Amino acid sequence: MSNEVKLYALGGSPFVCRVKIALSMKGIKYENIEENMRNKSDDLLKYNPVHKKVPVLVHNGNPISESLVIIEYIDDVWKGVPILPQDPYEKAIARFWAKFIDDKCLPAAFKVFGSNGEKQAIAEACEQLQILENELKIRGTKFFGGDNINIVDIAADFIAYWLGAIEEATQIKFATREKFPKIHEWADNFLNCQVVKEILPSRDHIVGFFKKKFGKV
Template identity: 55%
Template sequence: MAEEEVVVYGVRGSPFSCRVEIALKLKGVHYKHIEEDLANKSPSLLKYNPINKTIPVLLHNGKPLTESLVILEYIDETWQGYPILPQDPYERATARFWAKFIDDKCFPAIFKACWGKEKERKKAAEEVSELLKILEDELKEKKFFGGENIGLIDLAAIIIGYSLGVHQEAAGVELLNREELPRLCNWIDDYVNISFIKESLPSRDKIIAYLRNRLGSGNVSK
């Protein structure tokens, strides 16, 4: 194939799709985005991800890859240029740990605090508070989790940098404030205002409306 074919099957409002597209932009890779309707998944999505049937899917020269953190590492290893993961083996392993921490711990707690059963929300909000404090401490005095430039942890943390604020506003809860977590709030300001990241983010109003309609009153068990 004379020219590489790179396709992302995703959803504009999904932080998991967003992190993949940001990584491709960091590498300067031209790609095609195919928007999926998760209520009516395309035959292509089901073909390329028959096991989990989820987005995102990266299709590179006809070969599919799934799971966003796996895709990020593939992007870093496949295309030269901007380094997403550190070169040092220990630092690479540490970055992987924090990316998994965000996916396995932070996102489920945020979702439950905003959209879980009423009796579960307070406990989940307390858990989110503790998890965000851990990230605040990990950030230390660095501008980004990756140091002076964004890296794997920052890409994974789009869940905190963008999605957290959207879920908060849609659900009418407060899980993050500047007084308690100043470094994390400064990181968010610096992160989402990077031009190509800002351009990659979906419409805040549309996502809030979607969440309220999909997960708000009457759609989530109280």
């Protein structure tokens, strides 16, 4: 059986990095196709006509969109290192937290920077991060996945890496180590994983990108 894997990607995207981490964990070789989001390729528009964005994984000609959906697909198709828990209940809980990060934490964080640090936006973002902080306290584990990273840790790559870089770019700091010690401890552990370190774009690149985006240069 042929096993052709292509990833339509954008180097600085946390959502693309999620998929790359999952592929790397499984040891999957793939062709990385870098997209220009201002001038999207015909293939990207064909493979993801609904959202028209990256990442898109194409496996033997079949496209899969949305980073968390792609990660579940990768985990189902390629055995080896599990990315989702095997136990049905634990798997459901992991899906819940990954979705919470996408539906609550990320929009709240982007709202802070989009509003130029408006007080109410910061309060809302801190409220969501506090829920994650409490969950890590309750778990008492190195990662959301226990001793090893799983889909929840990968979903939170933005919080671990991009959030601090955007804070630096905008000079709007709210997710401090004093306020969220468990999240910072988790982030340190996550960013020290070899499989994560190899994938992440340079911090300077992210800081520079967001300085431009938010008019700080």
